[in-house]
Amino acid sequence: MPHNTLRTARCAALVGPYLAGKTTLLESLLFAAGAITRKGSVRDGNSVGDSAPEAKARKMTTEVNAACFDYLGERWSVLDCPGSVELVCESQNALMAADVAVVVAEAAPDKAVLLAPLFKFLDDRRIPHILFINKIDALGDQSVRAVVAAYQAVSARKLVLRAVPMREGGTVTGLVDLVSERAWRFNPHKPSNLVPLPDALKADEGEARRAMLESIADFDDALLEKLLEDMAPDPGEVYDSMAHELADDLIVPVFFGSAENDNGVRRLLKALRHEGPEVAVTAARVDAPPSGTTAVQVVKTLTGSHAGKLSLARVWRGEVTDGMSLGGERVSGIFRPFGHEMTKIPSAKAGDLVALGRLERVTTGDRLTDGGRGNHGAPTDWPERPTPVHGLALHAEHRNDDVKLSSAIQKLTEEDPSLILETAPDSGELVLWGQGDIHLRIAMDRLRSKHNVAVKGVAPQIPYRETIRKGTSHHARFKRQTGGHGQFADIQIAIRPLPRGSGIQFEDAVVGGAVPRQFIGSVEAGIREAAARGPLGFPLVDVVVTLTGGQFHAVDSSDMAFKTVARQAMAEALPACDPVLLEPLLTVTIAVPSDFTPKIQRLVSGRRGQLMGFDARPGWPGWDEVQASLPQAEMQDLIVELRSLSLGVGTYVWRFDRLQEALGRAADRAIDQRRETLAAQ
Structure with missing residues (x-):
């Protein structure tokens, strides 16, 4: 399609790491297009995006912001996506609507690793994308090519530099477009000025232009023939080739500028207009x-x-x-x-x-x-909901809000599918799971601001269990005399441990009707009720209790009496069975760039974990997957430390593995906390 053909309404998504300047770029695009007459700023809290109270308070994008505008007779929609890794679900979902993504990144080679997950997501779904290197005025003595080379190391697609910078006194003051070979001097907050191509730049520009043409000729045979014959291709041919290769996710054009100063933004906007795919192309790509x-x-x-x-x-x-x-x-x-x-x-x-x-x-x-x-559900390539890595037990600050808390959270999970609400089966706590502490704190703020429900969040209780190491036999009698019928029940039980995972089992070994058949079920019910809280304060597991004998009274015995004596027998017998705490162990798979793998061993060992080995992460060149076994009690803020060690890109998935005996200070601390909790109830 010729590069100057008008197209139907299109959509671009601004994505990239936190602090890359996406919301500032949105303001600059709107200003350049004439959609706003005065730019706002994140700092002042008056930008078109980030208008939510949570965003203003944190001076960061906390949800997708959309802005529709007209530019040169065409309709555009731009989606400004959160940069925080904890809000990645928002960004990924928004990208599924885009014709093209603008990946916004700083002119900082040491931050290139931050783009690796984003580039992989875009390439896996063949979403066309452009790289916009922002804050070019902070480039310093570095070359743009060095910055592009650093980002190329984390991109599977070829990055194609579209311009070279003009400098004065070490500062980038403009650019030379490599297709049109025209030079533009930045004019902050105004359109750039067309100037003659500086003689000092002609050699560098010629070399960069050849590199650009060779990159796109890899996918264009007609262009390759012209290059081999030393024929200069027409700029229109180059633009059209760029557009087709961008639409097919074969190349990633690279632009640069400064959104803060509106430098290079109009050049980006024109590239989107002329080279960005139209909706029919995108609809075919997503199999609409x-x-x-x-x-x-x-x-x-x-x-x-x-x-x-x-x-x-x-x-x-x-x-x-x-x-x-x-x-x-x-x-x-x-x-x-x-x-x-x-x-x-x-x-x-x-x-x-x-x-x-x-x-x-x-x-x-x-x-x-x-x-x-009807409703066709989500497309097959719709982003998977990320595994939750951080949870908080929520409690309404005011008891009157308890009833509406669940419905309010339900609305939050509709807005943000990466939030997961569950009721803990042991404690009954309402636990909200998400992608990190910031993610959950934003959700709590929204409960207050949007639904008028104030909540506080604490670490969820760990589902400890307890068992016994040895068995015992015990005799218990319950006798109570009242004005009418009394209460009488007498039983003999044997308790012994079972292999892990056996649960609570009950056996009836009574002979001769010492305990009538109609009371056997009551004995079992009493034993199971008692097992809900063992001598250490936690649910009892992996124990078999055998009813071996007993006595009854024809008048005073009852179901209630035998249930009561069963609970009494358990309470009296279990302390003599050497009770021990069991803590849940998780199998955790940690994914990080290979450079950070050595740090994971220290992370695991510092949390009472065991390193099980590591291997290359499938489909992720330069990344490893580390397998580890970790106590659930050590998982609460693991994601915070992991991201701190890996520049924010490390992540993990986990699953329950087994229960294991807990000893030493960790066990003592858990038992003491449990006793305090029970005493406060």
Whole structure:
């Protein structure tokens, strides 16, 4: 397609590490396009994005922000995505709606590793992407090529430098476009000025241009023939080749500039306009339903006290009108987003990014079609929900809020699928799981600001168990005389340990009717009730209790009496059985770049863990997977330390392995804490 052909509405996503300057770049793009007349800033809390109270308080993007605008007669939607690794689910979901991603990175080679997971995600899904090296004014004595080389080391796709910098006194003051071979001098906060190509730059520019052409010629035979024949390709041919190779995720064009000063931003905007894929290309890439069908993709769920539920969605094909049926539900309102502002519109066409009202059964990831075709669920390549790595037990600060706490959290998990709510089976605690402490603190702030539920979070209780090391026999009698019928029950039991994983077992070995058959079930019920809290204060496991004999009274014996004597027998006998604490052990698989693997051994051993070995991480060149066995009690802030050791990119998955005896200070501390907890109840 010729590079100057007008296209339908398109969508770009701004992604990259925390502090790379994505929200500042969004402001600069909006300013350059004329969508705003005055730029806001993250620092002052008045930017189009980051308008939520949680974002302003932290001066960081805490959720996807969308802004729609017109530029040179074309409709654009830009999604500003969080940079925090703890909010990666937000960014990944948003990328599923984009025609092209702009990866925003600093001019800092030592931070290149931060882009490795992002580049892999984009390449796995063939999402076209551009690299924008921001804060170029902080480049110093480094060369742009050295920065690009560092980022190339973590990208499977070829990075193609699109410009070379002009410098004055060690400061980057402009750029030379390698396709048009025109030089532009930066004019902060205004369009750059066209200037003659400096003689001192001609050799470097020529070398860089040849490298660029050779890179794109790897995928363009016609261009390769011209290069081999020393023929200068027409700029239009180069632009078209770039556009096709970008759309096919074969190359990653590299631009640079300063969003803070609006330098290089218009050049980026023009590249997006001329070379970014259109929605029909993207719809084919994501295997959207064929033409003739209205199809939309939901990428985020929003809830508000006034507008109710909104589904942020990209229209792949067809037209969406207010009141039509999508996914088996009636659309109640179509809104065009611009930060926190929503403008109601009558319809949306292919390419548009809109918020659809009141689709109550629709969730993030759903692909919807019109008429009776219904909800098709998430596409097969939809991002998997990340394994939770940090949990907090939530308690309402005011008891009156206990009832609405669960429903409020349920709405949060609709908005952010990487939040998982569970009720701990042992403690009954309401535990919210997520991707780190910041992630969960943001969720708690939203409970307060959006749902008027103030909560406090504490570390969840560890599901310890206890068992016995030796057996014993015991005789117990329960006798109570009252004004009418009394209470009488007498039993003899034998207790012995079982292999790990056996649970609590009961055996009836009574002979001769010493305990009538109708009371045997009551004895078992009493034993199981007593096993819910052993002598150390934790549930008892891996024990068999055998009823060997007893006595009864024809009038005073009852189910209640035999249940009571069973509990009494357990309480009296278990302390003599050498009770021992069992703690849960987890198998943890830690993924880090290979350079950080030696640090993981110290991390594991410092948390009473055992290193099981490591191997190359499948599909991740330069990364390792470290297998370790760790007590669950040592996992609470593991992710914080792991990220600290790995520049923020390390992660892990875990699963329960087994229960193991806990000894020493760790066991004593757990038992003391349990006693304090029980005493406070």
